[in-house]
Amino acid sequence: MWKTILRRLLIMIPQLIILSLLVFLLAKMMPGDPFSGSINPNTDPKQIEALRRAAGLYDPWYVQYFRWVGNLFHGDLGTSYIQHVPVTSLIADRANNTFWLSLLTTILTYSIAIPLGITAGRHQDQWQDTGVQIFNYITLATPGFVFYILGLWLFGFTLGWFPISGSVSANASGFWGVLGSRLYHMIFPAILYALIATTGTVQYLRTGIVDNKVEDYVRTARSKGVPENVVFHKHILRNSLLPIAAFLGNTITGLLSGSMIIESVFSYPGMGKLFLDSISQRDYTTLTALILIFGILTLIGNLLSDIIMSIIDPRIRIQ
Amino acid sequence: MEKQSDLLLDIQHLHTAYRLQGKFYDAADDINLTLKRDEILAIVGESGCGKSTIASSIIGLYDHKNTKVTGDILYNELNLVGLNESLFNKIRGDKIGMIFQDPLASLNPLMRVGDQVAETLYYHTDMDEKARHARVIELFNQVGMPRPEEMYEMYPHELSGGLRQRVVIAMAIACKPEVIIADEPTTALDVTIQAQILDLLEDIQRQSHSGIILITHDLGVVAETADEVAVMYAGQIVEKSDVKTIFENPLHPYTRSLLNSMPQSDDTDEDLHVIKGTVPSLKNMPRSGDRFAARIPWIPASAHEVEPRVHEVAPGHWVRCTCWKTFHFEDEDSTQKATAASGE
Numbered sequence: 001m002w003k004t005i006l007r008r009l010l011i012m013i014p015q016l017i018i019l020s021l022l023v024f025l026l027a028k029m030m031p032g033d034p035f036s037g038s039i040n041p042n043t044d045p046k047q048i049e050a051l052r053r054a055a056g057l058y059d060p061w062y063v064q065y066f067r068w069v070g071n072l073f074h075g076d077l078g079t080s081y082i083q084h085v086p087v088t089s090l091i092a093d094r095a096n097n098t099f100w101l102s103l104l105t106t107i108l109t110y111s112i113a114i115p116l117g118i119t120a121g122r123h124q125d126q127w128q129d130t131g132v133q134i135f136n137y138i139t140l141a142t143p144g145f146v147f148y149i150l151g152l153w154l155f156g157f158t159l160g161w162f163p164i165s166g167s168v169s170a171n172a173s174g175f176w177g178v179l180g181s182r183l184y185h186m187i188f189p190a191i192l193y194a195l196i197a198t199t200g201t202v203q204y205l206r207t208g209i210v211d212n213k214v215e216d217y218v219r220t221a222r223s224k225g226v227p228e229n230v231v232f233h234k235h236i237l238r239n240s241l242l243p244i245a246a247f248l249g250n251t252i253t254g255l256l257s258g259s260m261i262i263e264s265v266f267s268y269p270g271m272g273k274l275f276l277d278s279i280s281q282r283d284y285t286t287l288t289a290l291i292l293i294f295g296i297l298t299l300i301g302n303l304l305s306d307i308i309m310s311i312i313d314p315r316i317r318i319q
Numbered sequence: 320m321e322k323q324s325d326l327l328l329d330i331q332h333l334h335t336a337y338r339l340q341g342k343f344y345d346a347a348d349d350i351n352l353t354l355k356r357d358e359i360l361a362i363v364g365e366s367g368c369g370k371s372t373i374a375s376s377i378i379g380l381y382d383h384k385n386t387k388v389t390g391d392i393l394y395n396e397l398n399l400v401g402l403n404e405s406l407f408n409k410i411r412g413d414k415i416g417m418i419f420q421d422p423l424a425s426l427n428p429l430m431r432v433g434d435q436v437a438e439t440l441y442y443h444t445d446m447d448e449k450a451r452h453a454r455v456i457e458l459f460n461q462v463g464m465p466r467p468e469e470m471y472e473m474y475p476h477e478l479s480g481g482l483r484q485r486v487v488i489a490m491a492i493a494c495k496p497e498v499i500i501a502d503e504p505t506t507a508l509d510v511t512i513q514a515q516i517l518d519l520l521e522d523i524q525r526q527s528h529s530g531i532i533l534i535t536h537d538l539g540v541v542a543e544t545a546d547e548v549a550v551m552y553a554g555q556i557v558e559k560s561d562v563k564t565i566f567e568n569p570l571h572p573y574t575r576s577l578l579n580s581m582p583q584s585d586d587t588d589e590d591l592h593v594i595k596g597t598v599p600s601l602k603n604m605p606r607s608g609d610r611f612a613a614r615i616p617w618i619p620a621s622a623h624e625v626e627p628r629v630h631e632v633a634p635g636h637w638v639r640c641t642c643w644k645t646f647h648f649e650d651e652d653s654t655q656k657a658t659a660a661s662g663e
Contacts, residue, residue, distance in 0.1 A: 216424035217426055220425045220487070220490070222411070223419075223491075224438060224490060225408040225410070225411040225413060225442050226412075226442060235427055312429065313428075313429060314429065314474040315428060315474070
């Protein structure tokens, strides 16, 4: 199994190189540079030229690329010319917020989706299944922003159960106070987000159970005199969870792209909101760094899926 | 008259009906069979004739919502029809072992094969983990698996088809069942492996004195292993006898057609015989008259019984309908064959 993981890690190297090249070239193709627009229009054009030359913008693209990659290795993602701070520090604060929100959302997603999927699969075509299917159609068909804004308006604004913006309240103090306040700000967006995110997992699990129920090996287990309850949990369910594990990487990527909307709706200071803000402010340095990070996280998500798969499915281990 | 204890299974008037679009159709129609100790009973027929239906009825593995089983399946005077699940679970795997057709599909892909065999022991014996492990190794030895210790840790996909089927057999015989049902156990295997698996089944039977129900469409397998043969067509048993009689003196037109369609190595100049038509589907099965009549249209309707019954034509030799008396193949001369048959 370690061989599988090692091989998977080695495959990631070319993936990362291609990703960084693409991100860099796309950033280069975007119009303008840090010196267009953000500098006093009365500045002497010659001086701007000099600045451009000093920043290395006239070097061949591959020289610029290797300089950029070299800086990446030093943890230098460049400087935001809009906010005038290093992108690294800009992202670090937000990354923390997004990480905890995503983690909470993931936990909630699976704790909602897995029981629902099991119920639907076990009681296929019965009323329990119909109920889950209706829930699934609603969550699949409702656009996130409609659902979030509706929830925000109803529970946050009208009923006042949850804070409607921010990640921590200003007057929280002490370790537990801050932690509680953070959780209080996070839990509501996470619940709303998780409800929308369950669809895929529920559907995969339901289909898995329905398909596996009629497999020959399940009949074999029954023919051995294994009680039905054990047949379900030990044989059917374990095989049905395979697609969920394969889907995990996708879920993580989905959470990241979805975080843009939920964070914007709740003015939650995370990477998703930063990304959208960077687009509207034409903050290319930050944008490039974020795209690179999202790309890397996607690769890590897939890696995680593969590792989990290789742990639970012996068929894909490399001998 | 055999002793009572020699009779393992006594199937009487078994009807197994499946629900199709709200109506029940008999897939096994009035089945009467017995299985004795030390006997291999072969059930032969084309696909869709109801062979596997009998197997799933015996072991109680069918979709209970859409299947209706009536009649009696007596196992040591215990009626398996309508037996409750928890009692049935005590019998399945312990008293009745089952071997399935496709050994890869029959094994859980995520479990080590040794553990899958040990699972049977877990539910039917009070052995501890160590004893179960030892017993599995012993079973692997018995079914002829090389390096059993190593094999225990393998996953199904790591084994060859023949080894997988040996695992399935080990699983079925783990608790020394009295009845073993083998549903097309060699169909998914190479010809060379087929012979090995059949030999293994015979070995097991000799050692354990169990009764085996062998379900197959392969007459070669029947000739090689079976003691008693029941030939099925369209849900009914059309002929039942010991294996020698079936091959030497087949009477029912269907049995004769089946044997006639078997490729013979000494047939040099003749084409392979084919039984024209197919087994009618469950919904379209004729519910009265001789069900095979449609596939031998050259035999006049008057030759068939109106409601074909099973007749004992010789001790232990049962044939359905009386049409066998005048039956001849399409390309044969009818008068000649009829005299030959009546002269027997």
